[in-house]
Amino acid sequence: MKSLFCSVLNNNGRKLKIHIAICLFLLYLINIPFYKTKKRNHFNSADRNLFVNVNKGYNYYFDNKKNNYFSQKCKNYHKIRELKNANIQCNEVGEENKLQDEEKENSELFSNIPQINQKIVEFLETKGIKHMTKIQSKSFMPIYEGNDIIGRSETGSGKTLAFALPLVEKLYKNIEAKNKSNEINSIQRLSDGGNRNINNDNMDKDPYILVLEPTRELSKQVETTFKEISQFYNFNIMSIYGGESYTYQENKLRKGIQILTGTPGRIIDHIEKKNLSLKNIKYVVLDEADEMLNLGFTHDIERILSYINIKDAQVLLYSATTPSWIKDISSKYLKNPIFIDVVSTTNKTSKNIQHIAIKTPYDIKEKAMLLEDIILVKSNGGQVIIFTRTKLEADILCSEGSFNYLSFSVLHGNIAQSTREHTMQRFRSGMFQVLIATDIAARGLDISNVDLVVQCYPPSYSATYIHRSGRTGRANKKGISIVLYSNEDKHDLIKIEKNCGIKFTTESLPSNEQVFHSVSNITLKKIENVNTEVLPFFHKSANELIEKCNSLNINNIDLISRCLAIISKKEYIKKRSLISGLSDTITLTFFNKKRKWKSTSDVIYWINKISNELNVNVFNKILQIKINNKDQAFSYFDLNQKLAENLIQNFNNMAKIENKQIFDLSIAQSIPPLSELSSDSYRTNTYSQKKRTYSYKRRPSYY
Numbered sequence: 001m002k003s004l005f006c007s008v009l010n011n012n013g014r015k016l017k018i019h020i021a022i023c024l025f026l027l028y029l030i031n032i033p034f035y036k037t038k039k040r041n042h043f044n045s046a047d048r049n050l051f052v053n054v055n056k057g058y059n060y061y062f063d064n065k066k067n068n069y070f071s072q073k074c075k076n077y078h079k080i081r082e083l084k085n086a087n088i089q090c091n092e093v094g095e096e097n098k099l100q101d102e103e104k105e106n107s108e109l110f111s112n113i114p115q116i117n118q119k120i121v122e123f124l125e126t127k128g129i130k131h132m133t134k135i136q137s138k139s140f141m142p143i144y145e146g147n148d149i150i151g152r153s154e155t156g157s158g159k160t161l162a163f164a165l166p167l168v169e170k171l172y173k174n175i176e177a178k179n180k181s182n183e184i185n186s187i188q189r190l191s192d193g194g195n196r197n198i199n200n201d202n203m204d205k206d207p208y209i210l211v212l213e214p215t216r217e218l219s220k221q222v223e224t225t226f227k228e229i230s231q232f233y234n235f236n237i238m239s240i241y242g243g244e245s246y247t248y249q250e251n252k253l254r255k256g257i258q259i260l261t262g263t264p265g266r267i268i269d270h271i272e273k274k275n276l277s278l279k280n281i282k283y284v285v286l287d288e289a290d291e292m293l294n295l296g297f298t299h300d301i302e303r304i305l306s307y308i309n310i311k312d313a314q315v316l317l318y319s320a321t322t323p324s325w326i327k328d329i330s331s332k333y334l335k336n337p338i339f340i341d342v343v344s345t346t347n348k349t350s351k352n353i354q355h356i357a358i359k360t361p362y363d364i365k366e367k368a369m370l371l372e373d374i375i376l377v378k379s380n381g382g383q384v385i386i387f388t389r390t391k392l393e394a395d396i397l398c399s400e401g402s403f404n405y406l407s408f409s410v411l412h413g414n415i416a417q418s419t420r421e422h423t424m425q426r427f428r429s430g431m432f433q434v435l436i437a438t439d440i441a442a443r444g445l446d447i448s449n450v451d452l453v454v455q456c457y458p459p460s461y462s463a464t465y466i467h468r469s470g471r472t473g474r475a476n477k478k479g480i481s482i483v484l485y486s487n488e489d490k491h492d493l494i495k496i497e498k499n500c501g502i503k504f505t506t507e508s509l510p511s512n513e514q515v516f517h518s519v520s521n522i523t524l525k526k527i528e529n530v531n532t533e534v535l536p537f538f539h540k541s542a543n544e545l546i547e548k549c550n551s552l553n554i555n556n557i558d559l560i561s562r563c564l565a566i567i568s569k570k571e572y573i574k575k576r577s578l579i580s581g582l583s584d585t586i587t588l589t590f591f592n593k594k595r596k597w598k599s600t601s602d603v604i605y606w607i608n609k610i611s612n613e614l615n616v617n618v619f620n621k622i623l624q625i626k627i628n629n630k631d632q633a634f635s636y637f638d639l640n641q642k643l644a645e646n647l648i649q650n651f652n653n654m655a656k657i658e659n660k661q662i663f664d665l666s667i668a669q670s671i672p673p674l675s676e677l678s679s680d681s682y683r684t685n686t687y688s689q690k691k692r693t694y695s696y697k698r699r700p701s702y703y
Contacts, residue, residue, distance in 0.1 A: 108137040115144055115169055119232045129161075134342040136162040144170055148337040149316045150330060157342070160225045160287075163316050167209055167283050168230045171258065174208075174282070205256035206280040210308070212264055212301060214291040215440055216241040216417055217424060222261045222287065235259055242266045243417030250275050264292070264300035271307060278307045282314065289319040289326055290463065298325055305333055349466055349500055352473035354480045357493060357504035359674060360581045362486040364393050367456055368402040369576070369583050370484075370509060375406060375434065375452065376518045377510040378480055381525065382451025383427070386436045387468050389457055394436050397456075404569040405519060407432035412440055439464065448474055453481045458492035462499035509581050511670045512573055519568040526567075577638045578671045579624045586644035587624075587636055587671065591664040596632035600625045603635045610659055614650035618643060626677035636671050 109130060110121045124130070132140070135153035142149060143166040153159050211226075213219040223239035230237065240249050240262040249266075253275050260267075260276075270276035284305070286292070292301060315334050319326050330337060349355070358374065360367050375384050384406075388394045391412040398410050409423050409432050420440075427435050428447055450472045459465050465483075472479025483504065485493050497503060510518075549559045565571050577585040590603060597603050603625055611618045623638035639647065644667070651665045671677070 108132040113140065115140075116165065117169065117172075117232060120165070120229050123228070123231075133158040133162070135159055135340065136165070138340050138342060139163060140166045142338050142340070143167065143314075143316065146170075146314055148314060148334040150334070150337045150339045151316070151318045152341045152343050153318075159318060160222055161229070163285055163287075163318070164222070164225050165229055167285075168226065168233065168235070168259075171208055171235070171283070172230075172233045175258075205254070206277045207257050207260040208280055209259040209283045209285070210267075210278065210281050210304075211259075211261040211285040211287060212267070212292070212304065213261060214263070214288045214295050214297065216243060216263060217420065217440060218288065219261045219263055220421065226259050226261070230259070237261075240266050240270060241417070243420075264297045264304060267304055268300055271304070278304070279309070281308045282312065283316070284308060284310075284313050285316045285318070286329070287318050289317055289329070290323060291467075293323060293325050301329075349469055349481075349502055350473040350479075352476060352478050353469055354478070355469070355502050355504050356480060356482045357485055357506050358482060358509060359506070360484045360486060360509070362488055364388075364396055364456060365400055366582060367484055368397050368400040369574070370581050371397065371454065372403050372406055373510050373515045373574075374454065374482065374484075376522070377514050378482060379433075379452040381522050382433075383430065383447070383449050384434045384452045384454060385447075385450055385471050386434060386454045387456065388436065388438055391438055393456065394438055397436050403434060406434050408434035408436060411435060411437040413438065439468070447471065448477070450474070451479060453479070455481070455483045458483050458485055458489045458496060460492060462496050465496050466500060506673070506675050508671065508673050509576075509578065511578070513670070516568075516570060519570055520564055523564055523568050575641050577624065578668055579626055579636060579638055579674075579677075582623065582638065584641045585623060585638050586641050587638050587668040588644055588648070589664070589666050589668040589671075590635045590637060591666075592633045592635075592662065593664065594662050597627050597635050600627065600635075603627070603637065606663065607637065610651070610655065610663065610665070611647060613656065613659070614647065614654055616643070616647045616650055618647065626671070626674075628672055629676050629678050630672070636668055636677070 110116055110124055110132060111118075111130070133153075135151060135157050139149065139151060139162040143163060149163075151159065151162070153162075211219075211222055213222060219239045219241050223237055226235075226237045236255070236257040237259040238249075238252055238257045238261075240253075240260070242263060242265055246269075249270065250273075253270065267276065271278070286301065292298070310333050315337075317326070317330060317334065317337070356378075360370055371386065386397065388397065391414055394410050394412050398408070402408075409427065411420055411423055415423075423435075424447075426432060428449075430449065453469055453472045455465070455468055459468065469479075469481035472481060483493065483496075493504065545559070549555075554562075574583070575586060576583050578587040590607065592606075604622065607622065608619055618639060621639065621643065623640075625635065625637045628634040628636075648665065648667060655665075
């Protein structure tokens with residue numbers, strides 16, 4: 001019985017194999033393509049314009065010209081898909097705007113909260129602040145009611161006001177209640193024959209609110225916020241940090257303060273010198289706790305907390321991330337904390353920020369030569385913050401002649417505190433356009449007019465990117481965050497996208513045409529704003545210039561163009577690669593008039609062949625090669641400036657007629673976006689083995 005069953009199964013199996021073979025053969029004859037898909041059959045393969053023939057034992061690709069019908073079908077499919085994507089994007093933008101409007105309508109008004117002083121509400125309205133942000137509305141009552149808080153919110157969401165406002169109102173309420181109690185006691189003592197005057201000087205000298213900050217700038221800014229909202233209560237507020245005179249701080253502490261902000265190091269110094277006592281502290285705020293951990297303040301913070309009666313104090317902790325130390329602090333010092341998290345799980349950065357990645361050379365000196373052009377095109381004349389990894393990099397950007405047209409200043413830890421404060425004041429008032437800074441400016445600094453943030457390298461930590469990019473797109477304004485990356489940084493870029501829930505738009509370096517157009521527009525605006533009172537002083541020189549130009553047959557358009565070039569400080573065109581941005585490098589266009597380029601090896605072969613005929617040695621001196629994916633007859637490659645100019649000159653004068661009929665070699669004025677360029681047309685060969693790719697060098701040996 002068993003053998004009979006096996007024989008039947010074997011016969012049926014043979015028939016099944018024969019049927020399958022016949023079907024595959026028929027499909028091959030009528031040339032119906034099959035596609036590799038993950039779940040269902042659709043046109044994923046059409047994206048590459050390649051087809052898979054299942055009758056080969058390996059993946060066999062052939063040109064889609066043989067399949068005109070299906071090519072047209074693919075085109076129609078792509079058009080439909082593009083229209084759908086466009087509709088989806090429009091709907092998303094519309095829904096996002098609608099949600100923002102609904103959030104604003106549904107958000108709590110400061111005027112609707114009875115615990116807030118009406119004078120403070122009116123003051124906030126003069127600054128254009130009427131609606132509470134999420135972190136403010138969710139924090140006010142829990143803090144006002146005395147709960148410990150662990151808070152997390154997006155940068156630029158008004159976190160400082162979220163804890164400062166309820167603490168100020170609560171402090172005033174408690175002091176007022178205490179004063180009434182003292183008045184009642186004094187009346188009783190007076191009726192008993194006692195002295196009515198009570199000496200409260202010792203009690204009033206020590207602060208009630210302590211706010212710890214990781215940086216001096218952030219401490220100063222929080223002090224300013226407290227002063228603004230408590231101006232109607234006459235509280236004494238002070239910020240203490242390193243880099244400022246001890247004597248000045250000691251004198252102010254002796255006079256007595258109610259609210260203290262500062263950095264951990266200087267606060268410990270004053271505690272040890274007996275200038276400061278924390279015995280009256282009722283409210284403690286640990287702001288940017290994760291950043292204080294990164295800066296090594298963990299031991300200092302725990303020392304400060306040991307001087308406070310934590311059982312009677314309300315503790316508020318704000319942190320963008322929750323490392324193990326934050327959890328230990330919470331369990332040790334916070335009492336049944338309420339966790340307030342208003343950060344989106346999918347997108348931890350502000351929705352108002354556009355994220356752009358631009359490929360540049362890795363060397364900071366090479367980046368320095370590109371920064372001004374990028375800023376001119378992307379900033380629209382607004383203010384810009386450039387973030388560097390180190391103080392040395394910030395100094396290099398200042399000293400390399402990076403900025404000829406734009407005004408700039410630098411900010412980092414080696415600069416004296418008084419100079420840093422003066423720099424920030426000038427930047428806020430718009431006295432210069434570009435601020436070059438280390439991460440000292442990445443957290444908490446409220447500069448509302450920053451239109452563009454540029455990061456010279458992708459940061460290693462996603463939280464760092466969130467805080468840096470958060471310097472723009474504040475107060476519901478639009479902003480742009482640009483990251484300059486090289487091949488070495490791609491991993492960090494992908495990690496940021498994944499962890500921050502964002503997608504970078506990859507863009508090429510701006511062309512000379514874009515740069516000159518942008519700088520001309522900015523210059524024209526400056527000309528329009530010139531004070532007319534100074535014009536008569538230039539009339540004589542202007543007349544002489546016009547007469548001289550007339551004698552030299554220089555027309556008015558050329559004359560004004562020359563003036564604009566001098567004002568814009570763009571008197572010459574920078575020679576740099578359009579692919580990588582390398583200075584003193586030229587990108588050449590190599591066009592094949594007869595066919596498409598097969599691969600980069602194909603391009604290299606013909607470049608070497610033609611250059612040898614022209615007595616120009618470019619062997620192993622090509623820096624980059626790219627092929628246009630959309631039109632593979634075009635390729636682009638980089639050469640040293642002198643070598644490229646020599647090659648072009650010899651090609652125009654000495655090239656064989658047959659070569660000129662097949663190829664066209666010229667200096668590239670612009671190139672397609674990098675997303676449309678590839679280093680090789682085909683990823684694999686017929687037998688799915690990796691092809692050899694040309695090994696590019698960052699710099700040739702003779703450079």
